[in-house]
Amino acid sequence: MGDTVSLPNLSTKVVAIAAGEAHTLLLTGDGRVYSWGRGILGRLGQGSEHDKHFPVEVKFGSEEDSVRIVGIAAGAYHSLALAGSNTSQLSYHL
Structure with a gap:
């Protein structure tokens, strides 16, 4: 346990959802990506293989980079x- 859950703001518009074999991605209108599901092989982009049961924001680069997906x-x-x-x-492989 001990995971920090970072749910998207409920007023933020969801513009895309993508589903893999056992994981899901969500893209919001402000260019943020959230992932959850089975973390095997690092497919959630969280830097580990741990499973996530709730959406967690995927970080791209440093805060100064201001990457918009x-x-x-x-x-x-x-x-x-x-x-x-x-x-x-740019294309990022999570």
């Missing part, structure tokens, strides 16, 4: 996030 996808054992910026787009 614009798309998500999930497969059987992996998750992907597409980051948008003024000059380019």
Whole structure:
């Protein structure tokens, strides 16, 4: 136990949901990603293989990076996030 749960603000708009074999991703309108489910192989992007029973925000880079995610996808054992910026787009493998 001892997990810190970081649920999205209920007034935040959900713009996309992606489901893998045993995990789920949620993208909010402000570019944040939340994940939960089976953590095996690190597919939740939380830096561990622990299972998460509630949505936990996925962190991308440092706070100064201000990465805004614009798309998500999930497969059987992996998750992907597409980051948008003024000059380019980056793909993150969670």
